[in-house]
Each structure stands twice: as C-alpha cells, then as structure tokens.
Amino acid sequence: MIRSSPPAVELQHDIKGRSLWQDAVRRLARNRAAVASMIVLAVIALLAVFAPMLSPHPYDEIYWDRIQMPPDFANGHWFGTDSNGRDLFVRTLYGARVSLMVGVLATAVSLVIGVIYGAVAGFVGGRVDDIMMRLVDILYALPFMFFVILLMVMFGRNIFLIFVALGAVEWLTMARIVRGQTLSIKHRPFIEAAHACGVTRTGIIFRHIIPNVLGPVIVYVTLTVPQVIMTESFISFLGLGVQEPLTSWGVLIAEGARLMEAAPWLLVFPATLLALTLFAFNFIGDGLRDALDPKDR
Amino acid sequence: MDELLSVADLETRFRTPEGEVAAVAGVSFAIDPGESLGVVGESGSGKSQVFLSIMGLLAKNGRCSGQVRFRGEDILGLPAARLNALRGSRMSMIFQDPMTSLNPYLTVSRQLTEVVVEHLGLSRDQARARALEALERVGLPDPAARIDLYPHAFSGGMRQRVMIAMAILCQPELLIADEPTTALDVTIQAQILDLMRVLKRESNTATVIITHDLGVVAGLCDQVMVMYAGRLVETGSVREIFYQPRHPYTRGLLRAMPRLDDIQDGLLDTIPGQPPNLQALPPGCAYQERCPQVYPRCRSERPELRILGPRRGVACHLELGP
Amino acid sequence: MAARIMIAFAARRCLSALPTLLIVITLAFFMMRLAPGGPFDQERALPPEIERNVLAAYNLDQPLWRQYLDYLADLTRGDFGPSFKYRDFTVAELIANGFPASLQIGGLAMLCAIVFGVGLGTVAALHQNSPLDYTVMTFAMTGIAVPNFVMAPLLTLLFGVYLSLLPVAGWGDGAWANKLLPVIALALPQVAYIARLTRGSMIEVLNSNYIRTARAKGLREGLVVTRHAVKGALLPVVSYLGPATAAVATGSVVIETIFDIPGTGRYFVEGALNRDYPLVMGVVVFYAAMIIALNLAVDLLYGLMDPKLRRP
Numbered sequence: 065m066i067r068s069s070p071p072a073v074e075l076q077h078d079i080k081g082r083s084l085w086q087d088a089v090r091r092l093a094r095n096r097a098a099v100a101s102m103i104v105l106a107v108i109a110l111l112a113v114f115a116p117m118l119s120p121h122p123y124d125e126i127y128w129d130r131i132q133m134p135p136d137f138a139n140g141h142w143f144g145t146d147s148n149g150r151d152l153f154v155r156t157l158y159g160a161r162v163s164l165m166v167g168v169l170a171t172a173v174s175l176v177i178g179v180i181y182g183a184v185a186g187f188v189g190g191r192v193d194d195i196m197m198r199l200v201d202i203l204y205a206l207p208f209m210f211f212v213i214l215l216m217v218m219f220g221r222n223i224f225l226i227f228v229a230l231g232a233v234e235w236l237t238m239a240r241i242v243r244g245q246t247l248s249i250k251h252r253p254f255i256e257a258a259h260a261c262g263v264t265r266t267g268i269i270f271r272h273i274i275p276n277v278l279g280p281v282i283v284y285v286t287l288t289v290p291q292v293i294m295t296e297s298f299i300s301f302l303g304l305g306v307q308e309p310l311t312s313w314g315v316l317i318a319e320g321a322r323l324m325e326a327a328p329w330l331l332v333f334p335a336t337l338l339a340l341t342l343f344a345f346n347f348i349g350d351g352l353r354d355a356l357d358p359k360d361r
Numbered sequence: 362m363d364e365l366l367s368v369a370d371l372e373t374r375f376r377t378p379e380g381e382v383a384a385v386a387g388v389s390f391a392i393d394p395g396e397s398l399g400v401v402g403e404s405g406s407g408k409s410q411v412f413l414s415i416m417g418l419l420a421k422n423g424r425c426s427g428q429v430r431f432r433g434e435d436i437l438g439l440p441a442a443r444l445n446a447l448r449g450s451r452m453s454m455i456f457q458d459p460m461t462s463l464n465p466y467l468t469v470s471r472q473l474t475e476v477v478v479e480h481l482g483l484s485r486d487q488a489r490a491r492a493l494e495a496l497e498r499v500g501l502p503d504p505a506a507r508i509d510l511y512p513h514a515f516s517g518g519m520r521q522r523v524m525i526a527m528a529i530l531c532q533p534e535l536l537i538a539d540e541p542t543t544a545l546d547v548t549i550q551a552q553i554l555d556l557m558r559v560l561k562r563e564s565n566t567a568t569v570i571i572t573h574d575l576g577v578v579a580g581l582c583d584q585v586m587v588m589y590a591g592r593l594v595e596t597g598s599v600r601e602i603f604y605q606p607r608h609p610y611t612r613g614l615l616r617a618m619p620r621l622d623d624i625q626d627g628l629l630d631t632i633p634g635q636p637p638n639l640q641a642l643p644p645g646c647a648y649q650e651r652c653p654q655v656y657p658r659c660r661s662e663r664p665e666l667r668i669l670g671p672r673r674g675v676a677c678h679l680e681l682g683p
Numbered sequence: 684m685a686a687r688i689m690i691a692f693a694a695r696r697c698l699s700a701l702p703t704l705l706i707v708i709t710l711a712f713f714m715m716r717l718a719p720g721g722p723f724d725q726e727r728a729l730p731p732e733i734e735r736n737v738l739a740a741y742n743l744d745q746p747l748w749r750q751y752l753d754y755l756a757d758l759t760r761g762d763f764g765p766s767f768k769y770r771d772f773t774v775a776e777l778i779a780n781g782f783p784a785s786l787q788i789g790g791l792a793m794l795c796a797i798v799f800g801v802g803l804g805t806v807a808a809l810h811q812n813s814p815l816d817y818t819v820m821t822f823a824m825t826g827i828a829v830p831n832f833v834m835a836p837l838l839t840l841l842f843g844v845y846l847s848l849l850p851v852a853g854w855g856d857g858a859w860a861n862k863l864l865p866v867i868a869l870a871l872p873q874v875a876y877i878a879r880l881t882r883g884s885m886i887e888v889l890n891s892n893y894i895r896t897a898r899a900k901g902l903r904e905g906l907v908v909t910r911h912a913v914k915g916a917l918l919p920v921v922s923y924l925g926p927a928t929a930a931v932a933t934g935s936v937v938i939e940t941i942f943d944i945p946g947t948g949r950y951f952v953e954g955a956l957n958r959d960y961p962l963v964m965g966v967v968v969f970y971a972a973m974i975i976a977l978n979l980a981v982d983l984l985y986g987l988m989d990p991k992l993r994r995p
Binding site for chain 3: 450
C-alpha cells in the first residue's frame, strides 16, 4: 500500500548510476592487502615473462666451477646456484612461468567445464539436475590427488596432462557455485521475460544466466589459481610432475628441502616466491569476495 | 512516577562504510502500565530500531544515546548482564519473521522452558508445565503432542504463536511486537491479531505494536505514534489519529489504506516518491519532497514536535502558516 | 520414532556410498590396464615363454572383463594382489604394514585441526574486528597460503637443525618427539581452514534472527553461544570434515616422504615412482574406501545435528 510503485524518475536520483561493479572496484581499491597483492603478482608475472632477459645466465647451463654457491652479486648469481651449478635466479623464474601457466590454464579448463555444467544443471533443473549434482557429489568424495598421481604414473609426466588433470579436478566446486547462483536467479522476472520473448534455452544460459553468475565465479577463480599452483607444486615436489631440465617451484623446493642444511638458499628463494604468489592470490580472492558481497565484513 | 516506560531524546546511529547514519534522531514518548501503543511508519523510518535500542538488541555497528527509564530505572546502554534481568521476564519482544526467529536446532520445549528456568528458577518439570500452559493460551492446537518437535515441523502461524507464548511466559509488564503479522498469510494475520487482542484483554501487560499497517493499529491500540525518517511526526490517541490527522504524512497513510466500505474507482491513493535517504536528508522537513502542501519554510527549517495536549503532538509547519 | 527415521536415513546413505566405491575401483582398474606399456616391458624384451609365464602368474593373460571381475572378487576378500616392486610382499601386507603410522599421524592431525580450528575460529568470531581476531586470521591465512611441503622443511630447519629440539626425520618407533613436527605440518592448513570456516559461520549465526530472539529472552551470553549458536555454526565444519580427511590423507603422502615415516603414503610415492601399479592402485582403493566411509560417518553426524534432515 504505502510501498506502491514509484515513478521511475523518482527512483533515479537516489541510486545515481553507480553500478554494482563500479562499487566493487571502489571497495577493492580501498583494500590495501588486495592492492598490494596485485602489485606483487604483477611484478612476479613480469619477472617470469622477461626472465631470460634479466639474467646473463641461461636456465639450463651448468657452471662446473660454481656448484651450490650462495647468492653472489659479483657474477650475477643473485639467488646462488644449485647442486648442478645452474643459476637459481633464472631457474626460479622459469619455475614461476610453469607454475603461473599451469595455474591459469588449469583454472581456465575448470572454469569452462564448471560454468557450463553448473549452469545447465541449475537451469534445466528437475531430474537432470538431481543426476548431474549427484555425480558431482560422488566425485567430490574421491581422493582426487591420488587419481591425478595415478594418471601421472600411467601416462607419463606430461605437462599438458597436468593442466587437464588439475582442471578436471577443480571444476567440481565451480559447478556447485554456478548451479546455486543459477537456481537463485532463474525465477527472476528478467529470465522469465526472456522466456516469454521466445529466447532459446541456450540463448538464455549464455546471454542471461552466465553473465549474472559472474561475481561469485570470479571470486572462486582467484581462489582456484593458487589451489592449482599448490597442487602442481605438490606433484612436482614428489617428483611426479615437471621433469628436468624444465623446472617448477615444486621441483626446486624438493631439491631445496633435500639440501637445506648445507644450502638453505635453495629452499628459501623458491619457497618464498611460491608463498608470496599464493598469499597474493588468496588476498585478492578475499578482497574480491568482500568487495562483491559488502554485507559480509 | 507511574509511567512504565519513558523515553527521552533517544538517538540511534549506525556506522556504515559510507559514513554514520542516524536511524533514530531524537525520539521521546512514554507508555503507561497496561497501555497499548501502536508505532506506524514505512520501512527505514526507525520504528523497529527504537525498540531494539531499548531492548539492547542493536546490531554490532549500532550505538544509542538518550534516556530510557523502565519503572524509573535508567536502562539504556546497560551491559547485557544487567539487561538480562529484565529481558524475557519483565519486558519481552516478538519479531517479524517467525520462520527464522526460532532456533531450528532446538526443540520448542527447550526454547520455551529455558526462559522460565533462567528467570524464575523453576525446575524442568515445572517449566514444562508452564510452557504447555502458555502454548494452550496462545491457541496452539494439541500442544502436548507438539511441544517436543523442532520448529521446522510448525507452520508460520504456529511459529508466531510459539513466539508469543515465549514472550508471555513470565507475564511481562511490557510486550513489544515488531510487525508480528507482516510475514504471515492474510487469514493467519487475522488470527494472530485476534490472539493479541485476547491477550491484551486478559492481562495487564502494556503492549507496543510496531507496524506499517494502520489497519492493525485500529483494532488493537489506544495510542499511536507515527514515525518518518527517524523522528516522530505525529502522536495521539487512535481516535485522534484516525479522525483528526494533523500531519500530511498521516493523512497520506490513511488515504493509502484499503477500505471495504468505500469503493470509489477501485484505485488506492498512494504517497508519491520514496522514503528519503537517511544519509542525505534535506535541510528542513524530511517529508518535503513528498508533501502535497509544502511551504518554502519546510525546506529550510525542520518542524519540531509541537505538544498539543497530554498525549497529542505533531511536527509540521502547515497549521502555523508559511 | 526418531530412532527409526534415523536408521532409515543411515541405511539410505550407506546404500548410496557403495556405488561410489565401485566407481573408484572401476576407474582405477581401467586406468591402470589401459595405460600405455605394461609393467614388464622394460629395457630388455623377455623371451616369449617367460613373458607368457609372467603374464599368467599375474593373471594378465585373461580377457579384460575377466581380470576386472577377478580383481573385484579379490578385493572383497581384502586381497589387493602382489606388489611388482617388493616381490615378497602382497599389497595388502604393505598397506597393513604402513597404515598404523599413517593413521597415528593423520588422526592426530585431524584432531588438532578440529580442536584448534574450531577453538580459534570461535574466539575470533566472538571478538570480531579486534586485534585478537586479526591475529588469528593472519595465522589462518598463513596456514592456507603456505603449502605443507614448504612448511615441513621450514619447521625442520628451525626446530630440527637450528634449535636441535626435535628429530629432523624418522619414525623412532612412534616416539612423541618424532610425531610432533609431522603432525603440526600436516594439521596446519586444516587448522587454518577450519578456523576461517568456523569464524565465518559463527559470525553469520550470531547475527541471525534466532540469536536475537535468544538475547531478547534474557539468556546469559555464555548460554546464547553454547546452547544456541554453536550447533548451527558447526554444521559447515562438520560437512567439511569429509574433504578435510581427504586433504589430510593427501598431505600425509608428502609429509611421510619428507619426514621419512614408514607409512602407507610413502609406499604410495615409491610405488608411483617405480610404476608399481598394483601397489599404487591398492593404496588408492584403500584410501578411497576409507574416505568414503568417513564421509558416510560425517553425513550421519550431520543428520543427527540438523533436525530438518531427519524427515523421511
């Protein structure tokens, strides 16, 4: 009665064209941890991309006279050398390349599978939804890391297999999130309006549902990347992932851990870089979550 | 002093990321024992926050100031440990949404008996008997069979009856009902209102009914306060408010009420516009943007509540001329 | 009445756990058999007769479906087949040999995770936005962002090498000093995760309408938290226990390797590095069965805690 429909003109002066996204960006920019994390990540990514240009040493060159040397600025071994006499700085940055690439690509795989799967399950609903989500529940209960390792053992230690295996593992949560969001918006008037206008189901899923579940998905993506990086490092740490002479943070940390009493720098540099990266992604993810969902403070 | 509750200059503020908001901006009133007060206003008018402040139930970012006396004792801002002697026993509160206001993980009997165990020191058995009696009073069908169930087994109307039973267990002197029927179906609303009426007749409990629906007030209350943007705009007896409204907002509310006896063209009058943004209140009267009879002075000078009688007041420049 | 509903609920959940286990076994089996290269085609080719004998000995000359059914039948008897690498042992013997150590480390880690995670999370929630809260949350962020295979060497370096307080590695027949670091390294990420989870859900519950009702009733704050808030706030933690078990089982693989603990996880890694298919598969199936069983237990616990689920 009292809250009767107001004229549209009246509405506007209150909610002056500040969209959800602009608001979120503003809040994110005020989150110091998240901003610092973005800078750290950008620096690490740039270092990884330009690694070969930054150091005089190639990543696989063995200096027989400089085996397991502590950091030394005089000859450009800023992080020292490893037990094979290779420059640790360049190797750590090459490891960053592998880790970041795996993180991004595997997350992309999980994103594609999870979003499509979740949107379809949530949108179609009914029995299809029941069966699809039951399958996710079942897969959820599996010790996935064991299967990834099993895959590595069976099919050889191929870096592309790592992308696919990790992506195939991480899509489950994504699918659940997208389904939940889809369910909550599918009965909103604008979806029903699209139905009424004769937009096809595929059209509705891609043009209306997916754009509207983006927020939580972005948050989860930023939290999946560190998850994947950590998993890849874990597998490489065990010696089941990336193979020599290529390297990744997991491989370097494994060697560092083996030699930490004699040469602690072999552990400290890669471990620090990995931890920094993981911290950064987690802070950004948390910041994004707070920015997109302001009630949760 | 024989007033049950007296409130003076109550202010309630919330800290938000966008700055501080005054949800209640200086409200004063009193309630006599056994009296029934209706508090009317739109969402965001601060009507619920007044009583949440009094009960010490504000959200974490809320702060209040002013003076609230319950039987002469200043209770505003008392630590929870001291308030707990009053809350649930001498003054109690019923909330809007019965679906979420009962604890889903505890049986109804547990949620009822703990009140009397805590306040009256009854044994488990005595408390249970007392709870059954209260459920009987609020008209819950077959209470003995239902008391050990969890809330999810109850319908909305039944849950609200349980909430009411919980509130009257200790025979409080003051019962505050915050939109007790808003979340319910229309037929259930009528039942709950009937129940409130019966309870009012049978006991000497003073009641406060917070609502946005003047129709609820009409049958249930002696006194009425109308709130807008955190302030009182008009107070008076039910008759005065309904038959001689003095504030344009009150008149607007009355015109917007659907009436069965007066079918004109089938259209309801509405109040144009939206409640104002509390963070950007205009200088002068908060109602100016929506008021059909606005004077230039309304835009610069805020009307104070003028006392017109012992229980009568209005905050408006209209009758004073431009 | 309640008991019968509960039993029906339990029976339904048990029935749905069996297909999951079957899927695990089937997946593992076919992944193994379809892998390129058999376990015996190494550097030198074996003479055909010997190869036939070897294949027959390991039942590899049968058709695939036959092998599958045989494997299933063996599994029901607890027979995981022989190990390729440790020729004198069966896989079941190796698992049984390693499991006590793994169970101790993993069980203690889970216990720490629940006790400290819930405790820290609750304390943080009750003091939201206080320095205490920020300290706990910083600690939790560290636990989540620093992987256990980084934490473990760092802890060893600090307590084992520099301070010489604790043994660097080894099992020492299960001495407390030897268990301490592995358990901490294994539990830390889970403590952190559970603390964050508890804090979040506790804050949400404390802001809920029914907590406001409890306060309006004049209950002591202690009662409001213990009687009214804890149960609802712990439900997300309970449903995380399944994934937490899986994470601890996974983590134990690397922790056992780092600390040189003779557990199932280390056999798994050695099996994986040596392409000892039956061993790897046996461990996968064994851990999967354990995790599925634990998930089932968690489901039942959840059903006990949430009255809404008890409806048939």
